[in-house]
Amino acid sequence: MQDFQAAFGEAFALILSADAGLLEIIALSLRVTLSAVAIACLIGLPLGAVLAVGRFPGRMVATVLVNALMGLPPVVVGLGLYLMLSAAGPFGVLQLLYTPTAMIIAQVILVTPIIAALTRQVIEDLHGEYDELLRVLGTSRAGTVATLLWDARYSLLTAALAGLGRALAEVGAVIIVGGNINHVTRMMTTAIALETSKGDLALALGLGVILISLSVIVSAGLMGLRATAARMAYA
Amino acid sequence: MRDTARLDDHGGIWPVVLAHVDFAAARKRLIDGVSLTLEPGPVTCIMGPNGAGKSLLLRIIAGLIRPGAGRVSYGGAAEPGKNRIALVFQRPVLLRRSVAANLDHALQTYGVPRAERRGRIADLLALGQLETLAARPARVLSGGEQQRLAMVRALAARPELLLLDEPCASLDPQATAAIEALVREAAAEGVKVALVTHDRDQARRLAEEIVFLHRGRIAEHAPAGQFFDAPRSAEAQAYLAGRLLI
Numbered sequence: 001m002q003d004f005q006a007a008f009g010e011a012f013a014l015i016l017s018a019d020a021g022l023l024e025i026i027a028l029s030l031r032v033t034l035s036a037v038a039i040a041c042l043i044g045l046p047l048g049a050v051l052a053v054g055r056f057p058g059r060m061v062a063t064v065l066v067n068a069l070m071g072l073p074p075v076v077v078g079l080g081l082y083l084m085l086s087a088a089g090p091f092g093v094l095q096l097l098y099t100p101t102a103m104i105i106a107q108v109i110l111v112t113p114i115i116a117a118l119t120r121q122v123i124e125d126l127h128g129e130y131d132e133l134l135r136v137l138g139t140s141r142a143g144t145v146a147t148l149l150w151d152a153r154y155s156l157l158t159a160a161l162a163g164l165g166r167a168l169a170e171v172g173a174v175i176i177v178g179g180n181i182n183h184v185t186r187m188m189t190t191a192i193a194l195e196t197s198k199g200d201l202a203l204a205l206g207l208g209v210i211l212i213s214l215s216v217i218v219s220a221g222l223m224g225l226r227a228t229a230a231r232m233a234y235a
Numbered sequence: 236m237r238d239t240a241r242l243d244d245h246g247g248i249w250p251v252v253l254a255h256v257d258f259a260a261a262r263k264r265l266i267d268g269v270s271l272t273l274e275p276g277p278v279t280c281i282m283g284p285n286g287a288g289k290s291l292l293l294r295i296i297a298g299l300i301r302p303g304a305g306r307v308s309y310g311g312a313a314e315p316g317k318n319r320i321a322l323v324f325q326r327p328v329l330l331r332r333s334v335a336a337n338l339d340h341a342l343q344t345y346g347v348p349r350a351e352r353r354g355r356i357a358d359l360l361a362l363g364q365l366e367t368l369a370a371r372p373a374r375v376l377s378g379g380e381q382q383r384l385a386m387v388r389a390l391a392a393r394p395e396l397l398l399l400d401e402p403c404a405s406l407d408p409q410a411t412a413a414i415e416a417l418v419r420e421a422a423a424e425g426v427k428v429a430l431v432t433h434d435r436d437q438a439r440r441l442a443e444e445i446v447f448l449h450r451g452r453i454a455e456h457a458p459a460g461q462f463f464d465a466p467r468s469a470e471a472q473a474y475l476a477g478r479l480l481i
Contacts, residue, residue, distance in 0.1 A: 129328060130328060130330075132294075132299055132322075132324070132328070133324070133328040135299055136297060136299065136320075136321065136322045137341055137344045137345070137392075138317040138318060138344060138345070139344050143344060147330070147340065151330055151331040151332065152331075232372050232375075233331070233372040233373075233374035233375040234331045234332070234372055234374075
């Protein structure tokens with residue numbers, strides 16, 4: 001118990017002293033996570049909207065697939081991507097293995113289905129409300145998707161938030177394709193796993209506290225934005 | 236409304252003809268062999284008891300619902316063409332945007348160039364007496380204000396046919412008067428108005444002809460004066476006498 005308390009003490013000392021190693025890990029984590037969520041939003045938002053609004057053969061299959069992919073096991077994604085990016089793999093020539101780019105790709109694969117599936121649900125509900133109006137106005141299919149995405153923007157923050165949560169907490173895939181290399185691909189989650197296995201609980205705890213704090217701050221910010229929008233009747 | 240030039244002038248939609256139109260759902264025939272011709276000019280009120288098929292008929296005319304049998308044509312064509320028919324719903328559907336942004340979205344959809352939109356929005360806000368509410372979120376407006384916004388948004392297309400589905404249901408007399416004023420102004424500008432209403436007094440105030448529906452069929456189609464003073468059908472007589480039509 002005493003060790004535990006000492007580890008907590010050291011962890012807070014690391015945070016308060018703005019330890020350079022700690023900051024480097026946090027910066028890389030944010031870069032990888034935010035990049036992955038941004039790319040996943042660019043793919044997942046229109047994909048979810050098209051699945052909600054579109055009427056095309058295979059739509060149901062695509063919807064089931066996207067929903068199923070929400071539960072993709074990260075280590076399986078990591079393994080698959082590792083095989084693709086390794087020297088013997090089809091994309092080995094790109095030399096992306098053990099780089100932050102590989103970690104971003106892994107997280108995009110994991111996060112996109114979550115954002116797409118949640119977007120489909122939100123947009124489908126809104127489409128039920130707007131459908132007749134947009135048809136009477138003569139809105140094109142592309143215009144319908146754009147209108148729905150814009151008007152659901154505050155609700156879609158929840159989808160982005162879910163994706164961000166997944167990306168921030170993810171460790172299995174990024175540790176395989178990133179390699180957890182110090183100063184290169186070490187993120188908060190991979191560092192926590194490593195430091196815990198080494199018995200350095202202070203750094204692991206410090207990173208854990210920061211990770212949870214970041215999650216809470218981002219969630220609170222987005223939920224506050226959504227609540228404000230709801231009060232203004234924009235949500 | 237001052238400039239009545241249409242946004243896309245190619246051919247007309249008149250007459251709008253429904254020929255032996257049927258529509259069924261869950262094995263129940265909701266529209267049953269309706270034949271009706273709408274011509275430009277008089278305000279037409281579609282009346283009837285609950286469940287008669289009034290709103291459904293309006294949606295079929297608007298092209299939102301395809302009939303199960305029969306044919307709807309617009310000046311001989313199967314489709315009315317863009318922006319020629321506008322529809323205002325009983326519960327206005329407004330985008331999660333400001334009042335002005337709702338109008339801007341409609342004008343953009345109608346193909347009005349950006350440079351013209353600001354002026355058009357100002358005109359439409361004035362028409363709906365919504366100038367002071369331009370920046371307000373549309374969905375926080377009162378019921379009457381929301382319906383006025385829906386009306387001027389519909390008129391933004393400069394339609395040939397304006398369909399109104401009980402636009403004054405649950406509105407107070409002042410809001411009702413404002414909507415009726417917009418209906419009269421649109422009719423005076425040459426827009427054909429077809430209005431579903433339960434309100435017999437409103438029908439007397441606005442309508443020049445009545446289409447009376449009962450169980451999905453047209454029980455009577457007559458000039459308004461004749462319908463109210465000397466209805467011919469037993470259904471219309473019972474309805475106007477306040478008896479329950481089952």
